[in-house]
């Protein structure tokens with residue numbers, strides 16, 4: 001397997017097996033439009049042969065924001081600005097997928113003004129924010145927000161969307177038994193905790209149609225002792241793949257303090273054993289030798305990276321040189 005060969009990943013054409021994982025630039029305008037600085041970031045990545053670029057997280061809701069300068073995808077009026085971005089990347093022969101997020105209590109730039117929704121009204125141990133417990137109407141509304149944002153991304157020319165279901169944003173909170181302490185049909189068992197994520201995925205899929213690439217980023221751990229288990233994660237991934245999700249990026253909330261290579265390798269390999277959809281391994285992936293070993297020894301064939309591209313937008317060339 002040549003990692004530098006062009007390929008398809010989850011319905012998206014890729015110049016190689018390397019993906020730029022979503023990386024918040026914090027450079028959008030205050031009302032969520034992409035700026036020239038952001039266009040330059042993506043142009044630079046596309047010129048430097050990144051296989052697929054995933055944008056920074058773009059908010060689907062107008063009532064919350066994780067940072068003051070976060071991308072948004074909550075209005076049709078944003079579409080022309082994003083068209084400039086997708087045209088720029090496509091002109092360089094690249095592909096670009098938009099990451100869509102509902103952040104909730106994970107991070108809020110303006111918590112006093114934000115509507116902060118969550119599976120349960122429990123203080124977030126990281127941010128200290130306490131969300132309002134969602135009722136079924138809130139859930140239907142949020143699923144609709146994701147669906148409409150995905151349609152906008154498709155109209156703007158993105159090659160696909162990635163639903164953010166990791167890093168303790170709203171969807172990952174539903175999956176986690178620590179954040180989700182509901183006693184109704186949306187909490188408790190693995191099946192119940194998954195139900196809202198399934199509804200969001202189904203809404204997005206229904207809105208963009210069967211052929212449009214829909215990916216998801218999932219946690220293999222939420223970082224808590226009694227939290228999301230590996231078995232939960234594998235089951236969630238299987239369910240989504242069975243419903244037609246096109247690719248799963250594996251991430252998590254327990255990063256080692258000391259560098260240990262690709263720290264979610266085992267979880268990603270186990271998931272890839274169970275599903276046909278491609279699995280993207282992200283987190284600490286750095287060396288082409290390690291990636292080649294993982295490719296040879298498992299069904300994981302795609303690699304996501306964030307920080308390497310921050311330091312070196314030409315990271316792919318550097319990998320090629322080291323091959």
Ligand SMILES: Cc1cc2nc3c(=O)[nH]c(=O)nc-3n(C[C@H](O)[C@H](O)[C@H](O)COP(=O)(O)O)c2cc1C
Pocket residue numbers: 021022023024025055056057099164166167217251282283284285304305306307308
């Ligand atoms: C500055 C910065 C911003 C990030 N922004 C996002 C984001 O918008 N969405 C997301 O899912 N992950 C985000 N991440 C996490 C990365 O996508 C990735 O999962 C993590 O950094 C591990 O990969 P790495 O070891 O290659 O950096 C961000 C990471 C960094 C360093």
